[in-house]
Amino acid sequence: xxxxxxxxxxxxxxxxxxxxxxxxxxxxxxxxxxxxxxxxxxxxxxxxxxxxxxxxxxxxxxxxxxxxxxxxxxxxxxxxxxxxxxxxxxxxxxxxxxxxxxxxxxxxxxxxxxxxxxxxxxxxxxxxxxxxxxxxxxxxxxxxxxxxxxxxxxxxxxxxxxxxxxxxxxxxxxxxxxxxxxxxxxxxxxxxxxxxxxxxxxxxxxxxxxxxxxxxxxxxxxxxxxxxxxxxxxxxxxxxxxxxxxxxxxxxxxxxxxxxxxxxxxxxxxxxxxxxxxxxx
DNA sequence: AAGTAGTCCTGAGTGC
DNA sequence: TGCACTCAGGACTACT
Numbered sequence: 001x002x003x004x005x006x007x008x009x010x011x012x013x014x015x016x017x018x019x020x021x022x023x024x025x026x027x028x029x030x031x032x033x034x035x036x037x038x039x040x041x042x043x044x045x046x047x048x049x050x051x052x053x054x055x056x057x058x059x060x061x062x063x064x065x066x067x068x069x070x071x072x073x074x075x076x077x078x079x080x081x082x083x084x085x086x087x088x089x090x091x092x093x094x095x096x097x098x099x100x101x102x103x104x105x106x107x108x109x110x111x112x113x114x115x116x117x118x119x120x121x122x123x124x125x126x127x128x129x130x131x132x133x134x135x136x137x138x139x140x141x142x143x144x145x146x147x148x149x150x151x152x153x154x155x156x157x158x159x160x161x162x163x164x165x166x167x168x169x170x171x172x173x174x175x176x177x178x179x180x181x182x183x184x185x186x187x188x189x190x191x192x193x194x195x196x197x198x199x200x201x202x203x204x205x206x207x208x209x210x211x212x213x214x215x216x217x218x219x220x221x222x223x224x225x226x227x228x229x230x231x232x233x234x235x236x237x238x239x240x241x242x243x244x245x246x247x248x249x250x251x252x253x254x255x256x257x258x259x260x261x262x263x264x265x266x267x268x269x270x271x272x273x274x275x276x277x278x279x280x281x
Numbered sequence: 282a283a284g285t286a287g288t289c290c291t292g293a294g295t296g297c
Numbered sequence: 298t299g300c301a302c303t304c305a306g307g308a309c310t311a312c313t
Contacts, residue, residue, distance in 0.1 A: 006306075073308095074307090075290095075307060101283070117290095164284060181307090
């Protein structure tokens with residue numbers, strides 16, 4: 001379930017098992033995901049210590065001893081399972097290998113990190129630590145929505161004159177990095193803005209109002225995801241509790257929580273937009 | 282330049 | 298039970 005809050009939840013789940021720990025063995029079970037893996041990836045990971053685990057947009061970056069950083073993206077269907085009991089923190093045994101377990105990191109501390117991705121829209125690459133901004137996948141990303149450079153004046157400037165629907169503009173990773181279909185739908189509902197409205201035809205005040213709303217939606221989702229790490233270790237496939245808090249996403253035909261009108265769905269550039277036709281203008 | 286379709290891939294769910 | 302069909306959290310590429 002990877003949008004920014006889910007990726008951040010995964011990162012936090014990996015921290016206790018991986019940070020400062022050595023990869024005893026990297027198992028790479030196929031040659032590619034969306035793109036071919038880098039040359040000799042298994043050998044380049046094996047024996048390295050994970051010195052820092054951070055996130056940029058929907059990418060997890062694993063800084064390794066030896067000067068390389070592993071870049072990971074979970075695509076649409078990517079999952080990460082932490083198993084084992086290295087520090088007495090993990091209650092569950094290693095599960096049996098499953099279909100689509102493409103990469104497995106066996107940590108020296110006994111933890112096992114399994115990357116599973118049925119649709120294989122995910123990606124992994126190795127880059128030189130310190131040169132992250134030059135990587136093609138990261139180079140044109142916009143600001144982090146929870147960071148300081150994402151503020152009201154930035155968003156107003158960035159969207160000024162844009163003739164595209166606000167929904168598409170917010171999904172554009174060059175505008176703001178890390179939002180996906182769910183959280184754009186939710187933020188637009190809270191802001192009372194129709195997903196079909198052209199960005200250029202929304203007042204600066206309403207554009208500005210999106211900034212604190214986007215931050216709040218993401219922060220709440222991260223908090224809910226964090227609370228469910230135990231579920232995640234249980235490997236039941238469910239990430240977080242925030243899906244129970246959706247106002248519009250996936251609620252077509254159900255009552256708007258504000259006005260009671262049925263939630264509507266329409267397709268914009270191939271993606272479903274959920275919205276309240278009465279509350280969002 | 283900006284905006285929009287088509288595309289990769291597998292699995293879950295639905296209706297007949 | 299089987300089959301055909303739709304849909305899915307992303308984002309790159311190739312069009313207009």
